[in-house]
Amino acid sequence: MTGLRVQARVARGDFGLDVDFAVEPGRVLGVLGPNGAGKTTLLRTLAGLLAVDAGRITLGDEVLDDPHERVFLDAAHRPAGLVFQDYRLFPHLTVLENVAFAGRVAGKGRRHSHRLAHDWLERLRLGEFAQRKPGQLSGGQAQRVALARALAAEPALLLLDEPLAALDAHTRLEVRTELRRHLADFAGPVLMVTHDPLDALVMTDRLLVLEAGRIAQQDTPAAVARRPVNQYVARLVGLNLYPGVRRPSDATAVDLAGGGVLHAAGSADPGEPDLRAPTGRVLVAVRPSSITLHTERPEHLSPRNLWPGTISGIEMLTDRVRVQVDGAPSALVEVTAGAVAELRLDAGSPVWLSAKATDVDLYPDPS
Ligand SMILES: Nc1ncnc2c1ncn2[C@@H]1O[C@H](COP(=O)(O)OP(=O)(O)OP(=O)(O)O)[C@@H](O)[C@H]1O
Numbered sequence: 001m002t003g004l005r006v007q008a009r010v011a012r013g014d015f016g017l018d019v020d021f022a023v024e025p026g027r028v029l030g031v032l033g034p035n036g037a038g039k040t041t042l043l044r045t046l047a048g049l050l051a052v053d054a055g056r057i058t059l060g061d062e063v064l065d066d067p068h069e070r071v072f073l074d075a076a077h078r079p080a081g082l083v084f085q086d087y088r089l090f091p092h093l094t095v096l097e098n099v100a101f102a103g104r105v106a107g108k109g110r111r112h113s114h115r116l117a118h119d120w121l122e123r124l125r126l127g128e129f130a131q132r133k134p135g136q137l138s139g140g141q142a143q144r145v146a147l148a149r150a151l152a153a154e155p156a157l158l159l160l161d162e163p164l165a166a167l168d169a170h171t172r173l174e175v176r177t178e179l180r181r182h183l184a185d186f187a188g189p190v191l192m193v194t195h196d197p198l199d200a201l202v203m204t205d206r207l208l209v210l211e212a213g214r215i216a217q218q219d220t221p222a223a224v225a226r227r228p229v230n231q232y233v234a235r236l237v238g239l240n241l242y243p244g245v246r247r248p249s250d251a252t253a254v255d256l257a258g259g260g261v262l263h264a265a266g267s268a269d270p271g272e273p274d275l276r277a278p279t280g281r282v283l284v285a286v287r288p289s290s291i292t293l294h295t296e297r298p299e300h301l302s303p304r305n306l307w308p309g310t311i312s313g314i315e316m317l318t319d320r321v322r323v324q325v326d327g328a329p330s331a332l333v334e335v336t337a338g339a340v341a342e343l344r345l346d347a348g349s350p351v352w353l354s355a356k357a358t359d360v361d362l363y364p365d366p367s
Pocket residue numbers: 012013014015033034035036037038039040041042
């Protein structure tokens with residue numbers, strides 16, 4: 001079995017990528033991060049389109065890149081299949097020829113390559129499109145052809161660069177389900193760059209969050225969604241996230257860096273000794289659905305977290321309404337459509353926000 005091991009330092013102008021991680025065979029690692037974080041640089045480095053300046057990349061026992069040993073397998077010789085978000089099919093070749101191309105490059109004969117391509121097209125339910133040109137395909141079909149082309153080369157490593165980004169919402173749903181099935185069948189490690197929270201949460205086994213060329217977080221999708229370490233991921237998964245410092249006098253109270261105070265319940269989790277670190281720097285996460293809006297200061301309640309704000313935006317979701325409230329702290333709040341009508345919430349309305357201490361999650365800030 002061939003796992004991927006990556007220790008890579010790559011400089012591109014002023015930007016530097018510096019990562020160290022591994023992906024087990026048959027596992028999908030999702031790569032997330034804001035624009036310019038280095039996701040494409042990482043993928044191109046693994047594909048053999050960029051060389052590391054220092055470090056070592058191995059796939060099983062095979063060294064793909066190690067400047068120290070003077071080994072560098074370029075893209076044509078690397079057992080990696082790459083799928084781009086814009087498909088990059090050859091427009092003048094038929095679908096069959098596009099998929100057979102991988103075999104031809106690998107030195108397999110024309111007939112063998114075509115037979116292999118046929119098999120893969122059938123497997124991806126694309127047989128009927130074999131003689132079409134890419135211009136005669138829908139986006140979803142073209143993306144599946146691009147996947148067939150990558151898989152037909154029988155790569156040991158699969159690299160997907162935002163594979164569903166160019167598809168409309170409906171097609172994305174269809175192709176996501178199909179891609180997920182094929183990834184489950186794929187025996188080697190898979191890396192998938194994405195900006196889509198659903199892709200990240202349902203198609204991957206682990207997530208690697210990049211920030212300015214470094215790994216900011218690496219964990220299961222559920223753990224990253226529950227306790228993101230930066231605003232980019234928090235926004236992606238729809239959480240309110242606030243950096244702050246715990247009060248020495250009261251370990252459950254956090255003075256937020258952007259203004260305001262939030263209180264969490266209970267004492268520090270003994271499993272998390274970092275929370276008692278001398279700096280006291282923590283992250284505070286609150287789900288938008290855990291915050292309640294009031295049009296007047298609620299006198300009868302005494303929640304530990306109660307603060308005033310002003311509505312700055314309202315967005316209708318399918319069956320909920322997302323309300324952006326400016327205050328200290330500002331927050332995204334999710335309420336029912338009924339509540340918006342009942343409370344007559346509108347942009348500019350003054351409101352009070354409350355949150356139970358038990359719904360406020362504290363964890364160490366690794367930055
Ligand atoms: N050829 C290049 N020369 C110099 N710097 C580059 C080059 N290509 C990319 N960069 C820089 O490297 C950094 C990382 O770029 P990269 O494309 O890897 O980011 P990304 O995470 O894929 O972003 P996006 O989400 O926008 O695709 C950026 O600051 C970019 O400006």
